Amino acid sequence: MQNVDLIKQKFEMLCPFMDERMRCLWAAAEAQALGRGGMTAVAAATGLSRTTITQGMREQQGSTEEERSPGQIHRPGGGRKAVTEWDTTLLRGVEALVDPLTRGDPQSPLRWTCKRTRRLATELQGLGHVVSASTVARLLRGMH
Numbered sequence: 001m002q003n004v005d006l007i008k009q010k011f012e013m014l015c016p017f018m019d020e021r022m023r024c025l026w027a028a029a030e031a032q033a034l035g036r037g038g039m040t041a042v043a044a045a046t047g048l049s050r051t052t053i054t055q056g057m058r059e060q061q062g063s064t065e066e067e068r069s070p071g072q073i074h075r076p077g078g079g080r081k082a083v084t085e086w087d088t089t090l091l092r093g094v095e096a097l098v099d100p101l102t103r104g105d106p107q108s109p110l111r112w113t114c115k116r117t118r119r120l121a122t123e124l125q126g127l128g129h130v131v132s133a134s135t136v137a138r139l140l141r142g143m144h
Helices: 002-017 020-034 038-046 050-060 090-101 117-126 133-143
Strands: none
Touching: 002 020, 002 038, 020 038, 020 050, 038 050, 090 117, 090 133, 117 133
């Protein structure tokens, strides 16, 4: 019990200065220093999962394949893929809905539409696309 309190105190003092990766590595170092039962004590004190601590141990031992650049926290390629990457017809669908109702000078690159993004999203969903109004707004900004 004394170990858990001590670890919790150290973690609370250092946590504001650590990023996600550093927290993982620090928790792994603490668990290894405690030996048997260390992972359970660190997980209880910090609220980090045992999987996170195990990942930090693997990274410290150098068994991770990829190298990260100094400022990089996550592995390359992580995160959600862009909606246009897995739905290749989405941009054409947005263009087809917006093009007939486009306003503005034909010579100017700036165009606008009188349809709301929610309505465009609903129409795109009717065509089988999985898209939200905020995604439609982002796509329209990207299309200028």
